[in-house]
Amino acid sequence: MTADRTPLFCDLALAERIERAEALLMAECAEAAQRRGTKGFVRVVAGGVASFAEEDSPYNKVAGLGFDGLPSAADLDAVEEAFAAHGATPQVELAHLADPEIGALLTARGYRLESFENVLGLALDGEYERSSPAGIVIRPSGDDEFEHWLDVMAEAVAEPDTQGVPWHEEFPREIYQRALRDSASAGVRRYAAVRADVLAGGAGLRVSEGIAQFAGAATAPVHRRRGIQSALLSARLADAKAAGCDVAVITTQPGSKSQQNAQRQGFDLLYTRAVLVKHNP
DSSP states (O other): OOTTOOOOOOOHHHHHHHHHHHHHHHHHHHHHHHHTTOOOEEEEETTEEEEEOSTTOTTOEEESTTSSOOOOHHHHHHHHHHHHHTTOOOEEEEETTSOHHHHHHHHHTTOEEEEEEEEEEEEOOSOOOOOOOTTEEEEEOOGGGHHHHHHHHHHHHHSOOOSSSOOSOOOOHHHHHHHHHHHHHTTOEEEEEEETTEEEEEEEEEEETTEEEEEEEEEOGGGOSSSHHHHHHHHHHHHHHHTTOSEEEEEEOTTOHHHHHHHHTTOEEEEEEEEEEOOOO
């Protein structure tokens, strides 16, 4: 990266594109869960999506609100009733660039702020080549190693990096692995990181309307601090550019190692999502 590059500026139009891609991903993953027999739902609400895949799934949330008008009281009643019918707590991830009236509306309904997550982006207007430290190989992960890949990812997530703000969600191992299966069904490409002939980590990439969503990067604890995360970023940047994307996006916890790695690769902080939750009385 050059020192005089222009940081990516996120206006409302770009934020709307990114949030639309996020909402679509949540919907498609929840639909994938339903195809394997779960009793979930997907509801369109005020330009966003409310989705439920199964109990404790990371795809149980409301995403994409704030760029297509305010949700009505009836809309929110229906969404909250749908979550309650599944014994789930409504969770809204709201971009700070969204209509601020939505935050006030949700707060008035009893939603409380529980955490934040950062959305970082990079304009794919240059040339991107794969770059890996010696001894690290990044390649597509095929179906023949899917089960092993799932085990490595679950192992890595079970021992998260402690730098920065802790992740606001934790998922049982089997739920996390089923969520990864659903994301694969929703078009997320899998990457494998190999070190010393051992599968050491992995990551995901999804392309949606010119937005490259970087998803699920993780490294097994014994292989950390050896440049694997940066190598996974590098490979996905090259593939995103080749796929015709104009913007790459990654979501991280504030102050985390993942955010640090992304910024070293040239990603800029675009906006923050507030995680708002309504607990049953």
